[in-house]
């Protein structure tokens with residue numbers, strides 16, 4: 001296998017179809033679990049195309065929201081969401097937040113921690129910019145336990161001999177590692193939970209079109225030969241959950257969530 005290219009987030013609309021809708025499924029349960037009081041100042045670290053930011057705007061009655069992400073394409077999609085017109089979107093890095101001490105009531109990192117080359121620094125940065133008593137929280141796919149929504153696709157692409165790009169710190173998504181990171185950052189009242197969600201694709205064709213926009217695998221799928229594509233599609237159809245009478249396919253995914261107080 002050749003070395004895969006790094007994962008790149010260069011299309012906010014494709015991300016929305018591929019992952020944003022999954023993130024929002026988890027995000028709804030996550031927000032209920034956090035129980036953050038209304039009127040808070042929120043920081044959404046690695047906000048991407050604003051999928052989770054939108055939930056904060058709709059459900060948390062925030063006093064303010066800042067979203068930060070390095071991808072201009074993700075941020076452009078986020079800024080176009082009418083639902084987050086109140087949010088300020090900033091290009092930047094989770095490991096060097098451009099904010100002062102204790103500026104926020106809540107900092108969240110939805111589906112981001114495993115993309116950081118130094119996850120401990122990312123958590124320390126969130127703890128730095130949240131006020132004493134405020135919340136620092138995250139959720140992350142259960143990568144090791146098969147909770148990533150497209151784990152099956154990754155497995156079958158690898159089986160073709162095609163290298164699948166992986167994030168730099170996949171181990172940071174494990175609950176034990178998350179607990180260690182939160183403790184190391186000096187956070188207290190730490191709690192974790194698993195969140196299992198489902199998403200229904202209208203058909204196998206819908207699933208297939210959706211995964212073409214994967215930041216990790218889209219380019220690999222586009223480069224497959226017609227024979228490889230046919231093999232992959234047949235294997236996926238054999239292994240994905242059975243379609244219902246309308247041809248819809250319902251898939252499951254599981255995330256680890258963590259919260260702590262400054």
Ligand SMILES: C[S@@+](CC[C@H](N)C(=O)[O-])C[C@H]1O[C@@H](n2cnc3c(N)ncnc32)[C@H](O)[C@@H]1O
Pocket residue numbers: 009019020023045046047048049050051052068069070071074092093094095109110111112115116117
């Ligand atoms: C899987 S997406 C999650 C986006 C959004 N939080 C959500 O829940 O849909 C991961 C995001 O992390 C961002 N990212 C990657 N490296 C980052 C870094 N060093 N600092 C902040 N964000 C980063 C990517 O640009 C991408 O938008």
